[in-house]
Amino acid sequence: MYEGAVQDLIDELGRLPGVGPKSAQRIAFHLLAAESADVSRLVAALQRVQAEVRFCVTCFNVAEAEQCRICRDPRRTEDVICVVEEPKDVVAIERTREFRGRYHVLGGAISPIEGIGPDDLKVKELMTRLMNGQVTELIIATDPNLEGEATAAYLARLVAPMGLAVSRLASGLPVGGDLEYADEVTLGRAFEGRRRIDA
Numbered sequence: 001m002y003e004g005a006v007q008d009l010i011d012e013l014g015r016l017p018g019v020g021p022k023s024a025q026r027i028a029f030h031l032l033a034a035e036s037a038d039v040s041r042l043v044a045a046l047q048r049v050q051a052e053v054r055f056c057v058t059c060f061n062v063a064e065a066e067q068c069r070i071c072r073d074p075r076r077t078e079d080v081i082c083v084v085e086e087p088k089d090v091v092a093i094e095r096t097r098e099f100r101g102r103y104h105v106l107g108g109a110i111s112p113i114e115g116i117g118p119d120d121l122k123v124k125e126l127m128t129r130l131m132n133g134q135v136t137e138l139i140i141a142t143d144p145n146l147e148g149e150a151t152a153a154y155l156a157r158l159v160a161p162m163g164l165a166v167s168r169l170a171s172g173l174p175v176g177g178d179l180e181y182a183d184e185v186t187l188g189r190a191f192e193g194r195r196r197i198d199a
C-alpha cells in the first residue's frame with residue numbers, strides 16, 4: 001500500500017493484539033506527524049522493556065530484577081497465594097488494596113480449543129511453591145469466562161490432596177470478560193466475598 005518504512009510500521013503495529021489494519025494505519029500516521037521527542041520516548045520505552053523487563057523467577061509477574069517487587073516485599077504474607085492468568089491481573093488486584101499475600105501468574109488459561117493445557121502454563125511451578133508447606137490458602141482469580149473457570153476447576157482438583165483452603169472470587173464480576181475490565185470496587189468486593197471450593 002505504502003512505501004517501505006511506512007508500510008513496515010503499519011505491518012508491525014497490525015501484529016499487536018487488538019490493533020486491526022485501520023487502527024494500525026491511524027497509529028502509523030499519528031507517529032509520522034508526531035514531535036520527534038515524543039517518538040523518541042516511545043522508542044526508548046520499547047527498548048527499555050526489551051532490555052530490562054523479565055519475568056519473576058518465583059511468581060512469573062513482570063520484574064526488573066530476579067524477583068518482582070511483590071515477591072521481594074517482606075511485609076507481604078507468605079501463606080496466601082493468589083493465582084492469576086496474566087501480569088495485568090496482578091495490577092488489577094493490587095489496585096483494590098484488598099490483598100496482602102503473594103501471586104502466581106500462570107501465563108494464560110487452559111483452553112482445549114487453542115490447544116493450551118496445564119503443561120503450557122506455570123502449573124508445575126505453582127505446585128512446587130505449594131509443596132514447601134508455608135502456604136495455607138490459595139485464591140484462584142482466573143478470568144470469569146469459560147477458560148478461567150476450567151482452569152480454576154482444574155487447579156482446585158489438583159491441590160485438593162494438599163489440604164489448603166481453596167477459594168474462587170465471588171460472583172458479581174462481569175461474566176465472560178477479563179478480570180482487568182472489572183472496576184476496583186467490584187473486584188475488591190469479589191475478593192472479600194471469595195467462596196471456598198471443595199473439590
Ligand SMILES: [Zn+2]
Nearest residue numbers: 056059068071
Ligand atoms: Zn514475583
